[in-house]
Amino acid sequence: MAKDFQKNKGTSLNIPPRGGGAYTAELAPSRARVSSLYRWLARKLLDLLGNPPISLVLWNAEEITTSDQSLVARVHIHDNEVLHQLLINPALHFGDLYSVGRIKIEGDLAEFLKTVYSAIARSPKYIKLKIAQTRLFYRPSQNRLLNSRENIHHHYDIGNDFYELWLDREALQYTCAYFPSPDLTIEEAQRAKMDYICRKLGLKPGDRVVEAGCGWGGLARHMAKQYGAKVRSYNISRQQILYAREKAKADGLEGSVDYVEDDYRNIEGKYDVFVTIGMLEHVGRDNYRVLGDVIHRTLTSKGRGLIHSIGRNKPELMNAWIEKRIFPGAYPPTLREMMDVFEDHEFSVLDVENLRMHYAKTLGHWLERFNRNADLIEQKFDRAFMRAWRLYLAGSIAAFTTGSLQLFQISFTRGTNNNLPWTRAHLYESL
Amino acid sequence: MAKDFQKNKGTSLNIPPRGGGAYTAELAPSRARVSSLYRWLARKLLDLLGNPPISLVLWNAEEITTSDQSLVARVHIHDNEVLHQLLINPALHFGDLYSVGRIKIEGDLAEFLKTVYSAIARSPKYIKLKIAQTRLFYRPSQNRLLNSRENIHHHYDIGNDFYELWLDREALQYTCAYFPSPDLTIEEAQRAKMDYICRKLGLKPGDRVVEAGCGWGGLARHMAKQYGAKVRSYNISRQQILYAREKAKADGLEGSVDYVEDDYRNIEGKYDVFVTIGMLEHVGRDNYRVLGDVIHRTLTSKGRGLIHSIGRNKPELMNAWIEKRIFPGAYPPTLREMMDVFEDHEFSVLDVENLRMHYAKTLGHWLERFNRNADLIEQKFDRAFMRAWRLYLAGSIAAFTTGSLQLFQISFTRGTNNNLPWTRAHLYESL
Numbered sequence: 077m078a079k080d081f082q083k084n085k086g087t088s089l090n091i092p093p094r095g096g097g098a099y100t101a102e103l104a105p106s107r108a109r110v111s112s113l114y115r116w117l118a119r120k121l122l123d124l125l126g127n128p129p130i131s132l133v134l135w136n137a138e139e140i141t142t143s144d145q146s147l148v149a150r151v152h153i154h155d156n157e158v159l160h161q162l163l164i165n166p167a168l169h170f171g172d173l174y175s176v177g178r179i180k181i182e183g184d185l186a187e188f189l190k191t192v193y194s195a196i197a198r199s200p201k202y203i204k205l206k207i208a209q210t211r212l213f214y215r216p217s218q219n220r221l222l223n224s225r226e227n228i229h230h231h232y233d234i235g236n237d238f239y240e241l242w243l244d245r246e247a248l249q250y251t252c253a254y255f256p257s258p259d260l261t262i263e264e265a266q267r268a269k270m271d272y273i274c275r276k277l278g279l280k281p282g283d284r285v286v287e288a289g290c291g292w293g294g295l296a297r298h299m300a301k302q303y304g305a306k307v308r309s310y311n312i313s314r315q316q317i318l319y320a321r322e323k324a325k326a327d328g329l330e331g332s333v334d335y336v337e338d339d340y341r342n343i344e345g346k347y348d349v350f351v352t353i354g355m356l357e358h359v360g361r362d363n364y365r366v367l368g369d370v371i372h373r374t375l376t377s378k379g380r381g382l383i384h385s386i387g388r389n390k391p392e393l394m395n396a397w398i399e400k401r402i403f404p405g406a407y408p409p410t411l412r413e414m415m416d417v418f419e420d421h422e423f424s425v426l427d428v429e430n431l432r433m434h435y436a437k438t439l440g441h442w443l444e445r446f447n448r449n450a451d452l453i454e455q456k457f458d459r460a461f462m463r464a465w466r467l468y469l470a471g472s473i474a475a476f477t478t479g480s481l482q483l484f485q486i487s488f489t490r491g492t493n494n495n496l497p498w499t500r501a502h503l504y505e506s507l
Numbered sequence: 508m509a510k511d512f513q514k515n516k517g518t519s520l521n522i523p524p525r526g527g528g529a530y531t532a533e534l535a536p537s538r539a540r541v542s543s544l545y546r547w548l549a550r551k552l553l554d555l556l557g558n559p560p561i562s563l564v565l566w567n568a569e570e571i572t573t574s575d576q577s578l579v580a581r582v583h584i585h586d587n588e589v590l591h592q593l594l595i596n597p598a599l600h601f602g603d604l605y606s607v608g609r610i611k612i613e614g615d616l617a618e619f620l621k622t623v624y625s626a627i628a629r630s631p632k633y634i635k636l637k638i639a640q641t642r643l644f645y646r647p648s649q650n651r652l653l654n655s656r657e658n659i660h661h662h663y664d665i666g667n668d669f670y671e672l673w674l675d676r677e678a679l680q681y682t683c684a685y686f687p688s689p690d691l692t693i694e695e696a697q698r699a700k701m702d703y704i705c706r707k708l709g710l711k712p713g714d715r716v717v718e719a720g721c722g723w724g725g726l727a728r729h730m731a732k733q734y735g736a737k738v739r740s741y742n743i744s745r746q747q748i749l750y751a752r753e754k755a756k757a758d759g760l761e762g763s764v765d766y767v768e769d770d771y772r773n774i775e776g777k778y779d780v781f782v783t784i785g786m787l788e789h790v791g792r793d794n795y796r797v798l799g800d801v802i803h804r805t806l807t808s809k810g811r812g813l814i815h816s817i818g819r820n821k822p823e824l825m826n827a828w829i830e831k832r833i834f835p836g837a838y839p840p841t842l843r844e845m846m847d848v849f850e851d852h853e854f855s856v857l858d859v860e861n862l863r864m865h866y867a868k869t870l871g872h873w874l875e876r877f878n879r880n881a882d883l884i885e886q887k888f889d890r891a892f893m894r895a896w897r898l899y900l901a902g903s904i905a906a907f908t909t910g911s912l913q914l915f916q917i918s919f920t921r922g923t924n925n926n927l928p929w930t931r932a933h934l935y936e937s938l
Binding site: 496 | 625628686687688689820821822841842843846849850851853854855856857858859860861863864908909910911913921922923924925927929930931932934935
């Protein structure tokens with residue numbers, strides 16, 4: 077089995093990211109006898125995970141649990157090798173094994189992941205393992221210009237139509253939405269997010285805005301159309317830039333929105349507003365000071381800025397599987413680490429807001445749409461790809477819900493700028 | 508002259524803090540001839556300060572300026588030694604020389620200080636001097652229990668009636684107020700501050716609150732009276748504790764407010780809310796982790812916390828004169844440094860708000876009242892003391908206005924607590 081998996085690895089998919097091999101519906105049943113060794117390993121695995129209310133169903137249908145609570149999910153283990161791999165590095169191998177169907181979850185995937193995330197956060201053994209792995213494998217990511225292009229291409233250039241299947245339909249926002257009220261649709265919440273950011277930036281007609289990393293350009297168009305701003309947006313994903321330009325043309329915004337296919341480090345010009353939504357995660361720890369230099373170089377003396385990024389409460393690597401398969405080079409910084417952007421040039425942090433529950437809700441909307449289109453996605457790519465992305469979305473819900481990931485919005489300005497709103501009340505006045 | 512000053516130092520005052528010597532109205536005029544050396548030194552001093560629009564008036568009434576803008580203030584220099592001392596360490600010596608009357612300011616003191624603060628922030632020579640002094644003199648403050656008591660006694664035990672002369676009359680709040688609208692009275696703004704903090708903490712009837720450092724106990728009484736909370740407040744200033752207890756008794760709050768004369772490191776018990784307003788500045792950089800340990804030990808799993816503290820955009824020592832004469836042991840931390848409180852125990856920062864302009868306004872109210880009572884204060888202490896405190900208040904206005912000091916309010920909770928308000932809108936709904 078393990079050999080088959082190795083053989084299949086990377087052969088059936090022709091685009092990154094990969095689910096770690098092909099999904100084989102016709103996996104032959106494992107012939108390994110379920111001995112007391114495997115029962116012991118299964119219990120050991122549950123113990124490592126902090127004994128969550130789940131069970132492991134071995135390949136002979138034998139069910140093992142170490143919890144006396146009612147079960148949230150059953151984990152079907154296809155073969156003995158799965159147990160070995162999970163014990164060695166659960167965070168890394170679970171994703172690949174799930175993607176190819178050697179692990180199957182009976183029950184709600186996101187609920188299962190939340191349960192496990194909560195349990196491991198309290199498991200001394202798991203924490204020890206994670207610290208050891210962080211020490212062993214931590215290498216500050218070196219997002220040089222070329223590297224960055226490859227990393228970004230890996231994730232964002234796999235087809236705009238793929239993202240159109242599950243993101244909001246209006247602005248194709250692939251970042252945390254803002255729900256003034258929790259029952260909004262994802263389209264409403266993404267619009268609210270863009271307005272919220274514009275308010276935090278005090279955006280007004282004629283403002284020159286520069287955006288570092290613009291996705292499919294939705295925020296830039298919103299700023300131009302709704303606020304009369306002149307926006308220049310940088311992005312190194314060609315497919316996103318082409319899409320963004322087409323949309324701007326269709327909306328008659330060619331004169332006020334300019335999409336530049338280039339790296340944020342090459343930003344030029346002077347701007348009243350600097351904004352970057354969901355890029356800092358890809359910038360790499362070594363480059364926060366460089367980003368600060370860029371902002372310093374481009375922002376006017378009364379300029380305002382906003383950084384929106386996934387983050388952490390304490391330093392920790394990105395989940396190994398996500399970093400490997402989904403987001404190469406990604407690292408969610410702590411607030412302490414983010415201060416590298418601000419301190420050298422005496423920027424003043426005005427407002428930090430943690431919106432992690434809004435990201436859990438955003439991801440919930442995405443996953444629901446993704447699941448509705450799962451067959452289509454499977455046809456377009458393959459089953460392993462579909463399962464890998466489903467896992468990534470469900471895992472992210474779990475991470476934001478259990479507090480392992482944060483979403484920080486940081487508003488800032490130059491330290492000497494007194495041209496500031498007196499309070500934050502205006503952010504919450506209805507339009 | 509210099510000898511006289513040294514001789515007088517510390518002899519005429521019997522309470523700390525001292526203005527660096529007695530104010531001598533009858534200072535003999537300097538006999539030093541105003542040679543070209545002193546003219547050169549005066550210009551050198553103005554140049555070091557970044558050539559602000561001020562003039563130096565030497566002891567022979569000769570006026571020197573290096574700015575061609577209209578002057579904000581004239582600085583009267585009593586004698587040649589003043590020039591020497593200012594050139595060696597302006598931040599340290601200005602305060603003492605001003606206090607004893609060897610420097611006099613013609614013009615508005617706060618405006619003069621703002622002008623100088625703005626200028627030095629842009630003066631390469633001054634920045635170089637400051638960096639050198641920070642390197643030379645930086646010693647992480649060791650606020651051990653005994654030490655802390657001395658430092659706090661120095662500032663807060665100089666007489667409640669002194670503070671009653673210029674703080675708000677209702678709650679005697681010696682920390683930044685919050686002005687929902689800038690034209691509030693200081694009493695209204697301090698009440699608004701307390702309500703704002705209670706809202707940020709989601710305070711509700713029956714909540715058990717612990718407060719680290721409580722001043723004269725106004726917030727604790729407000730929380731008990733207006734929100735039905737049970738508050739235990741720690742403070743090592745005996746005079747403040749005695750005052751707070753008396754007030755609570757008068758208000759019939761003895762059952763719900765408990766003032767403990769002890770250090771925050773000795774806090775015991777379990778609480779739904781942890782709050783500390785204006786104490787972190789006195790805690791010392793080495794103790795932020797200790798404070799984090801205390802919060803971890805005492806906060807329930809769904810507990811909420813708020814830290815309100817003066818801060819910096821980048822690391823820098825407290826102004827040397829203020830640290831020496833007014834606030835021994837004080838250090839305003841950066842956000843990065845404050846993260847020491849949160850990271851070890853995975854607290855989650857929910858909200859950071861920078862209220863520096865509110866502190867400038869608060870200090871404006873204080874200084875106005877202080878000046879109205881200047882004669883009374885001079886009688887009660889002496890002229891040097893009065894001038895030292897006036898300078899400290901005016902200097903603080905300048906520091907907050909020019910962005911050299913910040914005021915951070917940080918709301919936090921445990922990383923796993925999802926029992927959070929959905930947005931911040933409720934903070935701004937009128938009561």
